Amino acid sequence: MNEFSQVAIADQADESPHPKTFITKYIWSQDHKVIAIQYAVTAIGVGLVALVLSGLMRLQLGYPDQFSFIDPANYLQFVTMHGMIMVIYLLTALLLGGFGNYLIPLMIGARDMVFPYLNMLSYWTYLLAVLVLMASFFVAGGPTGAGWTLYPPQAILEGTPGEHGGILLMLISLAIFIVAFTMGGLNYVTTILQARTKGMTLMRMPLTVWGIFIATILGLLAFPALLVSAIMMIFDKVLGTSFFMPAILPLGGAMEHSGGSPILFQHLFWFFGHPEVYIVALPAFGMVSDVIAVHARKNIFGYRMMVWAIVAIGGLSFIVWAHHMYVSGMNPYFGFFFATTTLIIAVPTALKVYNWLLTLWQGNIRLTVPMLFAIGFIFTFTHGGLTGLLLGNVVVDLPLSDTFFVVAHFHMVMGVSPIMVLYAAIYHWFPKVTGRFLSHRLGILHFWGTFLGTYAIYLPMHYLGFLGVPRRYYAMGKSGFIPDSAASLNEGITICAIVVALVQLIFIFNVVKSLMSGKRAGPNPWGAASLEWQTDSTPPGHGNWGIRLPQVYRWAYDYSVPNVKDDFIPQNVAPDAVIYLPTTKDSKK
Amino acid sequence: MNWLKNITQKPWEEVSPEVADDGLAAGRLGGDENKLTAFKFFMAVVTVIFFLFTITFLQRSQSYDFQALAGELWLPFSDTSLLWRSTALLIGASCSIQFGFWQAKNEHARIFLASLLFTILFTFAFVFSQLDIWQHMQVTGFGLTRNPANSYFYLFTTMHGLHLLVGIYVLLTVTFRALLGQSLNLVNVRLTAYYLHFMLGIWLFLFYLLTRDAEAFKTIAAFCGF
Numbered sequence: 108m109n110e111f112s113q114v115a116i117a118d119q120a121d122e123s124p125h126p127k128t129f130i131t132k133y134i135w136s137q138d139h140k141v142i143a144i145q146y147a148v149t150a151i152g153v154g155l156v157a158l159v160l161s162g163l164m165r166l167q168l169g170y171p172d173q174f175s176f177i178d179p180a181n182y183l184q185f186v187t188m189h190g191m192i193m194v195i196y197l198l199t200a201l202l203l204g205g206f207g208n209y210l211i212p213l214m215i216g217a218r219d220m221v222f223p224y225l226n227m228l229s230y231w232t233y234l235l236a237v238l239v240l241m242a243s244f245f246v247a248g249g250p251t252g253a254g255w256t257l258y259p260p261q262a263i264l265e266g267t268p269g270e271h272g273g274i275l276l277m278l279i280s281l282a283i284f285i286v287a288f289t290m291g292g293l294n295y296v297t298t299i300l301q302a303r304t305k306g307m308t309l310m311r312m313p314l315t316v317w318g319i320f321i322a323t324i325l326g327l328l329a330f331p332a333l334l335v336s337a338i339m340m341i342f343d344k345v346l347g348t349s350f351f352m353p354a355i356l357p358l359g360g361a362m363e364h365s366g367g368s369p370i371l372f373q374h375l376f377w378f379f380g381h382p383e384v385y386i387v388a389l390p391a392f393g394m395v396s397d398v399i400a401v402h403a404r405k406n407i408f409g410y411r412m413m414v415w416a417i418v419a420i421g422g423l424s425f426i427v428w429a430h431h432m433y434v435s436g437m438n439p440y441f442g443f444f445f446a447t448t449t450l451i452i453a454v455p456t457a458l459k460v461y462n463w464l465l466t467l468w469q470g471n472i473r474l475t476v477p478m479l480f481a482i483g484f485i486f487t488f489t490h491g492g493l494t495g496l497l498l499g500n501v502v503v504d505l506p507l508s509d510t511f512f513v514v515a516h517f518h519m520v521m522g523v524s525p526i527m528v529l530y531a532a533i534y535h536w537f538p539k540v541t542g543r544f545l546s547h548r549l550g551i552l553h554f555w556g557t558f559l560g561t562y563a564i565y566l567p568m569h570y571l572g573f574l575g576v577p578r579r580y581y582a583m584g585k586s587g588f589i590p591d592s593a594a595s596l597n598e599g600i601t602i603c604a605i606v607v608a609l610v611q612l613i614f615i616f617n618v619v620k621s622l623m624s625g626k627r628a629g630p631n632p633w634g635a636a637s638l639e640w641q642t643d644s645t646p647p648g649h650g651n652w653g654i655r656l657p658q659v660y661r662w663a664y665d666y667s668v669p670n671v672k673d674d675f676i677p678q679n680v681a682p683d684a685v686i687y688l689p690t691t692k693d694s695k696k
Numbered sequence: 697m698n699w700l701k702n703i704t705q706k707p708w709e710e711v712s713p714e715v716a717d718d719g720l721a722a723g724r725l726g727g728d729e730n731k732l733t734a735f736k737f738f739m740a741v742v743t744v745i746f747f748l749f750t751i752t753f754l755q756r757s758q759s760y761d762f763q764a765l766a767g768e769l770w771l772p773f774s775d776t777s778l779l780w781r782s783t784a785l786l787i788g789a790s791c792s793i794q795f796g797f798w799q800a801k802n803e804h805a806r807i808f809l810a811s812l813l814f815t816i817l818f819t820f821a822f823v824f825s826q827l828d829i830w831q832h833m834q835v836t837g838f839g840l841t842r843n844p845a846n847s848y849f850y851l852f853t854t855m856h857g858l859h860l861l862v863g864i865y866v867l868l869t870v871t872f873r874a875l876l877g878q879s880l881n882l883v884n885v886r887l888t889a890y891y892l893h894f895m896l897g898i899w900l901f902l903f904y905l906l907t908r909d910a911e912a913f914k915t916i917a918a919f920c921g922f
Contacts, residue, residue, distance in 0.1 A: 293737050297730050327737060342847065348840060348844075349841070
């Protein structure tokens with residue numbers, strides 16, 4: 108026997124010690140499901156803070172100078188914190204830390220993550236990152252107002268809000284977050300590669316797992332760029348180095364910095380920043396694929412192409428970063444290369460959209476709330492993706508780059524779309540997590556309010572962009588080229604934004620109400636074929652699978668198989684256990 | 697071409713009464729194999745971190761205010777003896793942990809323990825040697841902000857040192873367990889050895905990078921397209 112133990116995990120009885128006390132069960136828990144819920148609750152909590160910040164921004168934009176508590180510095184701080192919280196601390200954490208943690212072991216037939224202790228540590232480190240970031244609201248000068256991209260030199264110069272404590276806490280918090288993500292990420296990839304149950308080949312994994320798997324690899328390789336830039340900026344700020352800081356003469360006096368390159372920071376930031384889009388998008392692509400297949404009662408169209416597209420998008424996402432930098436002053440020849448790669452990445456992405464549509468085609472569509480959100484996602488993502496193609500071209504991007512068109516584009520593709528998937532996923536998996544359904548009626552109300560409301564916000568915003576209304580401005584003031592109607596449009600957008608924010612309260616009410624008195628769901632209420640719905644108990648207990656792990660015989664998309672009695676065959680049903688309908692010939696006999 | 701076979705499977709056609717095996721472990725192995733896989737990914741992350749630092753360094757090396765740390769006689773790394781001292785110590789750590797791993801495999805517990813103690817000694821000596829170089833640089837006027845090359849020297853050595861501290865933490869854990877006579881997990885020793893070898897590799901690379909003269913940087917940067 109060599110140094111590695113050669114005992115098959117699937118043959119091992121469940122010997123993991125079950126936690127007994129309240130603290131080990133729910134606080135210092137090493138159970139992936141509890142950690143997932145901890146991640147989700149923290150991420151949604153901090154996301155609500157970011158939602159309030161966006162409301163405050165909208166109040167200022169819709170009703171300039173009406174609110175004494177919003178001054179230009181506050182406004183920039185709201186912009187910055189809203190962006191950073193939403194992208195990193197909500198979306199990344201909720202999709203990977205929340206859904207990744209909950210779904211990976213259940214979907215691949217494992218008892219837990221392969222390193223449960225590290226998993227627990229990952230959550231508590233993430234919480235520390237959130238607390239450090241939130242602390243910046245309470246330090247002198249408040250949080251940083253450098254914009255979520257934190258571009259130097261202004262990010263650390265006097266005059267930018269939060270230039271002392273705020274920016275430092277932001278950078279430190281990001282560094283802590285990256286440590287947390289790395290701990291979690293190592294767990295996810297290792298679990299997927301090593302702990303799949305018998306029969307669960309890579310190409311039998313649900314697309315959710317594929318999306319999370321590739322997104323995690325992207326995160327492991329892309330977050331270091333943010334870490335490197337954060338460390339170097341901390342050096343510039345605290346120790347007076349000049350990695351990113353050029354020679355500057357503020358108020359006529361020379362600073363000690365010289366020779367640093369702000370564009371270098373931008374390259375580093377976007378080398379992280381663009382894969383980050385796909386770190387959020389790929390798990391969302393995976394989850395929406397599964398939701399659509401289950402609720403359309405059809406196998407996902409083009410499974411292999413979907414997998415390859417996820418992998419291709421992951422690879423290509425590392426060579427498109429500078430399309431965020433057309434106006435940065437970088438070498439103009441770069442624009443041609445990055446515009447080309449940007450258009451190329453649209454190919455596998457469009458392929459996925461077509462495959463979702465073709466999965467819906469002639470499906471036995473059930474308009475459940477998760478399905479509504481999933482279909483809503485196809486709309487918002489296509490919309491945001493198409494404007495992305497426009498902006499990917501240098502000549503189109505240059506005039507639009509600093510306008511609300513870009514805000515509208517990335518909110519459609521990076522804000523609304525992942526949120527639609529997150530809601531689809533929450534409504535879809537809530538019965539497995541809690542054993543109860545979320546209210547259908549409230550869900551319908553929530554969906555239409557969110558879907559129509561977000562369109563009412565962002566469609567007009569494209570128009571504002573075409574008019575040339577600049578983004579990041581505290582107030583537009585009077586200008587010759589922007590008509591007064593732009594102000595009315597802004598007011599309308601603000602009203603819609605407040606309505607959409609209030610509609611989210613319906614969701615929170617729905618969660619609380621359903622947790623207490625929601626309709627009880629069986630173990631597999633949607634009739635899904637993937638493994639997480641085949642657990643012995645709902646919600647799954649510690650160890651997930653009772654005494655023995657399940658064995659997998661097929662892929663996760665056997666829906667509406669001809670001549671089979673049920674309209675789905677779970678992954679763990681052996682071929683000889685499938686119940687077939689009597690054929691016409693048989694019935695004549 | 698196992699991976700090609702994997703990703704070209706047609707799962708909708710394949711319903712297997714027997715367990716399908718894609719050759720990628722598929723739940724066959726225990727915890728040690730998991731550690732090895734996670735370790736490989738962790739090494740990839742660390743490599744990317746140092747790669748990115750290096751790219752920024754090469755870009756910065758082409759700015760007007762950059763002055764290489766070697767070349768002219770008065771520059772600190774024209775004499776590399778202090779750097780060689782650090783290198784020798786890290787090689788010592790790397791060799792002793794590897795020797796310790798072989799001893800552990802052959803169940804020579806006492807020699808294994810002695811090797812671990814030597815490894816700790818060498819590793820700490822390396823850290824102190826690095827701090828001594830810092831001191832030497834400061835005294836001779838090559839402080840952190842004097843020149844971008846200096847800044848990078850401190851940045852690189854700080855990052856390398858911090859990563860080495862992770863190795864020291866694992867090393868101490870393994871040693872305490874060995875001292876307490878707990879059952880030995882060989883893969884932990886093996887991975888600690890790999891990690892120290894890897895840290896040595898990174899250090900040798902940094903050594904090479906930091907001791908180039910201005911001409912060399914010009915050539916490397918031109919090669920990289922800066």
